[in-house]
Amino acid sequence: MATQQTRLLGKLAVAPSVIVLFLWMIVPLALTIYFSLLRYNLLDPGNESFVGFFNYEYFLSDPAFFAAIGNSLKLVFAVLAISIVGGTLLALLLDQAIVGRNIVRLMVIAPFFIMPTVSALVWKNMFMHPVSGLFAWLMKSVGLEPIDWFAQYPLTAVIIMVAWQWLPFATLILLTAIQSLDEEQKEAAEMDGTPPISYFYYIVLPHLARPITVVILIETIFLLNVFAEIYVTGSGGPAGNLPYLVYFQGLLNFDVGGASAGGIVAVVLANIVAFFLIRMIGRNLEG
Template sequence: MATLRTRSAARLMMTPAVLTLFVWMIVPLAMTLYFSLLRYNLLMPGMEEWAGTLNYRYFLTDPAFGAALVNTLLLVGGVLLITIVGGTLLALLLDQPFFGQGIVRLLVIAPFFVMPTVSALVWKNMLMHPVYGIFAWIARLFGLQPVDWLANLPLFSVTMIVAWQWLPFATLILLTALQSLDEEQKEAAEMDGAGPISRFIYIVLPHLARAMTVVVLIETIFLLSVFAEILVTTNGGPGYESTNITYLVYAQALLQFDVGGASAGGIVAVILANIVAIFLIRLIGKNLEA
């Protein structure tokens, strides 16, 4: 719906964005791919040599990789479970009229705006500290032995922290979806004799399904890359107990200076993320047409 003049202007105006993003994506990715096929360590400069798939074989057969893969899946799965279930309940709660609803809503979404390093440190020190932490105090209040969360349950603790950060995101999106549900539809169901529980199962839940899918997919993209929370709380430890793929690649690259191995890990991470991304892009693309 436009003339030749506006179309050529449009092309010109898109160029900077497209070009910079293209360079940003293609150049480093190509380099990563290239490095992943080299024996290349920053501690031994000038010793680079062709390694073929050796880096991949090392990375994939390293027991750390298996542990990191399992940890990544547990972390992503755990956070998703908590945020979807918790988010739905919170959204339903915030959808009810009560006094000070607006303020409670602000309190609930606040964690999302806290930078990851702050929330990780606050949880690590002031909540989960085995001696001075609030959780320890609560445990003693009930006469229980305080838990050393990060030492004994490192992955679970990281999952808790990350879930706290992402709960608001799920809540906000599900609440938005909930409020877009046509009031008349609920009234029609009520006229048809559906009680509150069947109304939730047959009307509300299907309506939320799309929003839930969006939450799952977008959170997955971000959760695959959880990094700061691990870095400042457990450093991936003890052992590899709380190392995820992202952290493993970081450790390989910037702690062991193994460029080749880290690059191979990076490519593996890209492939894993792409599996999710394909679904997400399809979903959003469908939405674009509607």
């Protein structure tokens, strides 16, 4: 009776937000696609002309593109590995009854709340600085040559900083998962006489499979977009990833058309990754 009216009313009520969200998404995407088809250089404004797919050809054949893809993948995989292995171990430790457990947990979570820019500056100037950094001081105090992180191992340095930020996230998710392990199952394992390693391998790890896939999904999405750490530490040259390359094209080479093409390529790649991840996780979450 009133259902049809209610339904219409509901649609009308939802419409504004849906329309705003749609425009919010489609206008930048459409403009980026449009720009990617133009010769559009900020050094030569007002002379835009349609060039078809030339920007894509240029971007995809640029050797820097493959380097950037490589760096993106290395960064994602390395940080995922560190945060999941480290996160699992930390979560196991934090699950133990220790004095001041709540404070320790809070301290472990803290890095996640720090802005990437700030953390990058702190790492760059206070830890990894070849002259005044803590690592340099440690090396010198045992008589070794200090490492100039950003000159010698820029990607490793970026991985360390980003992993430091994302380790707490993985720890937090995995800790809650460990704590949700059924108490009677733990006791059954105890009565069965399960030694610690077997207990971890047969009871804890299978229980963590699902949260681990969630961590992989969420971290991958964010790690593909890492930019601040690379920009702030000036490691863009040797360790630049895809977002950095887009920035480089647009704001350092003033090539808006090329940067837009790069942006679209990044969107397509991210969607391919997301497609496989969602499939993988969907399978894992069903069970």
